[in-house]
Amino acid sequence: MSGTAGPGGAAPAGPEPGVLPGELVHVVTDRWTAPWWEAFAAGRLVVPACGACGTRRFPPTPFCPTCRSQELRWEPVVPRGRIYSFTVIRHAVIPPVAEVLPLVVALVEPDEAPGCRLVGNVVGVAPEAVAVDMRVVIEARRVRDGVAVPRFRPAGPGVL
Amino acid sequence: MSGGHPLRDRTAIVGIGATRYWRRGESRPRTPMELAAEALLLACGDAGVGVEEVDGFALYSMGFDVSLFAQWLNLDVRFSAMLTGGGGGAAGSVGLAAAAIVSGQADLVASIMTLQQATSRFGAAFAPGDRDPGAYRAPTSVESSFLQPAGLMSPAQMFALLTRRHMHRYGTRREHFAEVAISTRANAVRRPSALMREPLTLEAYLEARMIAEPLCLYDCCLESDGAVAVLTTSAARARDCARPPVYVAASAHGGAGRWGPGITWLGMPDEIFASSGHRPVAEAAWRMSGLGPADVDVALLYDHFSPLVIMQLEDYGFCPVGEGGPFVADGNIRWPDGRIPVNTHGGNLSEAYIIGMTHVVEAVEQLRGTATNQVPGAEVALVTGGPAGIPVSNLVLHR
Ligand SMILES: [Zn+2]
Numbered sequence: 250m251s252g253t254a255g256p257g258g259a260a261p262a263g264p265e266p267g268v269l270p271g272e273l274v275h276v277v278t279d280r281w282t283a284p285w286w287e288a289f290a291a292g293r294l295v296v297p298a299c300g301a302c303g304t305r306r307f308p309p310t311p312f313c314p315t316c317r318s319q320e321l322r323w324e325p326v327v328p329r330g331r332i333y334s335f336t337v338i339r340h341a342v343i344p345p346v347a348e349v350l351p352l353v354v355a356l357v358e359p360d361e362a363p364g365c366r367l368v369g370n371v372v373g374v375a376p377e378a379v380a381v382d383m384r385v386v387i388e389a390r391r392v393r394d395g396v397a398v399p400r401f402r403p404a405g406p407g408v409l
Numbered sequence: 410m411s412g413g414h415p416l417r418d419r420t421a422i423v424g425i426g427a428t429r430y431w432r433r434g435e436s437r438p439r440t441p442m443e444l445a446a447e448a449l450l451l452a453c454g455d456a457g458v459g460v461e462e463v464d465g466f467a468l469y470s471m472g473f474d475v476s477l478f479a480q481w482l483n484l485d486v487r488f489s490a491m492l493t494g495g496g497g498g499a500a501g502s503v504g505l506a507a508a509a510i511v512s513g514q515a516d517l518v519a520s521i522m523t524l525q526q527a528t529s530r531f532g533a534a535f536a537p538g539d540r541d542p543g544a545y546r547a548p549t550s551v552e553s554s555f556l557q558p559a560g561l562m563s564p565a566q567m568f569a570l571l572t573r574r575h576m577h578r579y580g581t582r583r584e585h586f587a588e589v590a591i592s593t594r595a596n597a598v599r600r601p602s603a604l605m606r607e608p609l610t611l612e613a614y615l616e617a618r619m620i621a622e623p624l625c626l627y628d629c630c631l632e633s634d635g636a637v638a639v640l641t642t643s644a645a646r647a648r649d650c651a652r653p654p655v656y657v658a659a660s661a662h663g664g665a666g667r668w669g670p671g672i673t674w675l676g677m678p679d680e681i682f683a684s685s686g687h688r689p690v691a692e693a694a695w696r697m698s699g700l701g702p703a704d705v706d707v708a709l710l711y712d713h714f715s716p717l718v719i720m721q722l723e724d725y726g727f728c729p730v731g732e733g734g735p736f737v738a739d740g741n742i743r744w745p746d747g748r749i750p751v752n753t754h755g756g757n758l759s760e761a762y763i764i765g766m767t768h769v770v771e772a773v774e775q776l777r778g779t780a781t782n783q784v785p786g787a788e789v790a791l792v793t794g795g796p797a798g799i800p801v802s803n804l805v806l807h808r
């Protein structure tokens with residue numbers, strides 16, 4: 250993945266503008282979601298697909314919504330996609346968020362997994378320039394050992 | 410009173426009661442349960458019944474401790490149930506009361522919401538908490554872990570994502586949301602119980618600070634304290650009460666599996682993503698009541714965020730899906746001359762935010778002919794619960 254933080258990468262020092270401070274990031278997992286987080290922290294973007302009928306779903310849940318099977322396989326997808334929708338957060342719900350505002354939060358569908366929506370911050374572009382359907386690269390932002398969260402960066406001409 | 414759905418016209422609302430409304434936290438040192446009891450006593454007075462005749466509770470959104478409440482007021486309880494979920498169940502709590510009455514489990518059922526946002530801020534989603542009991546809390550879950558790391562912590566931010574998609578898909582604009590906020594405020598200006606009584610101009614709307622784009626301050630509802638109680642009984646008994654009965658023509662709650670938790674999932678299929686999640690319950694209510702949008706004289710639509718009023722107008726069929734923006738811009742929701750006056754009481758946006766129960770009160774006042782902003786000759790009212798995760802709900806009332 251074209252991320253800046255794979256395993257062994259250093260976490261940035263001090264609050265990074267445009268992303269939620271790492272110490273505020275809460276990630277808990279269960280046996281259905283842990284494989285996704287483990288893969289992402291290792292730099293691999295995967296989506297869960299039903300082992301019986303192939304229906305993809307996101308986030309990973311214990312049953313296939315189509316056939317109710319619990320068989321699951323993990324399909325790698327290219328970490329590129331487009332913005333499905335977004336918001337620019339201008340108001341800090343809790344005080345520590347104020348120093349990183351504005352936060353652009355986008356839903357991004359990977360090109361190879363339409364309908365599977367990742368949630369992350371958009372960086373590397375002015376909030377005013379963000380738009381629905383904008384093409385982005387999906388990066389893994391390492392927030393602490395073993396935990397990486399999605400971050401999106403506009404796909405420039407040299408990237409795609 | 411015959412034929413059709415077994416709930417149709419078998420029950421009626423006979424009493425409404427509300428405390429005054431306060432800005433968030435200002436009702437202290439009263440407790441939320443005290444406020445609830447005050448509202449219930451007012452509703453009993455309105456109906457002309459003794460509070461000891463109340464034998465059922467049909468609540469929503471976590472409700473409150475019915476056992477303690479029964480002890481305080483010395484009430485013998487035969488029915489106590491709650492719709493799951495949050496503000497989506499506001500209108501549906503009256504449907505739950507109707508179901509209890511028609512099935513013979515209770516005779517006089519109270520639906521109550523009490524809110525004191527110093528003790529708990531409803532709508533607080535995924536933010537980390539602190540020691541202030543009124544602060545946002547962090548119920549971290551495996552599901553929230555896919556949203557929270559981006560800073561998505563509050564309903565306004567999540568509904569902003571639905572709103573942006575609606576703008577993209579249908580061409581809806583901020584001026585359309587402004588019309589919802591401005592027309593709702595115009596209704597509140599005339600209403601003594603409203604917390605916001607200064608008129609809102611388009612200029613002020615457009616200059617307001619942004620909360621989560623495209624939502625600005627005036628697109629977001631108030632945070633308030635207060636309590637509201639509604640009493641429902643059988644249609645037969647209703648005719649002996651002090652006020653003219655307001656009949657329950659229909660009430661539906663639920664939603665589609667592919668809507669599910671809605672804003673705390675954000676994976677809904679594209680054809681319903683930019684909606685209120687109400688289409689299945691709207692269909693059910695029209696079927697149950699034998700009525701349709703053309704029959705409705707006044708609509709009390711849950712307005713936590715102004716764009717969701719537009720989406721509900723679409724989902725209930727007042728206009729085609731995607732045309733809600735131009736529909737409101739044409740003046741169609743204005744009191745008194747619009748085709749379908751909306752939130753004549755000032756709504757959650759400008760009167761008070763008691764998680765939607767003020768909308769039920771206003772529907773009853775409209776159908777009794779006693780509303781502040783009366784729709785002349787109003788016969789049928791639609792009330793909705795909050796667009797939210799399943800269940801969302803509604804209520805069709807007639808006089
Ligand atoms: Zn399957």
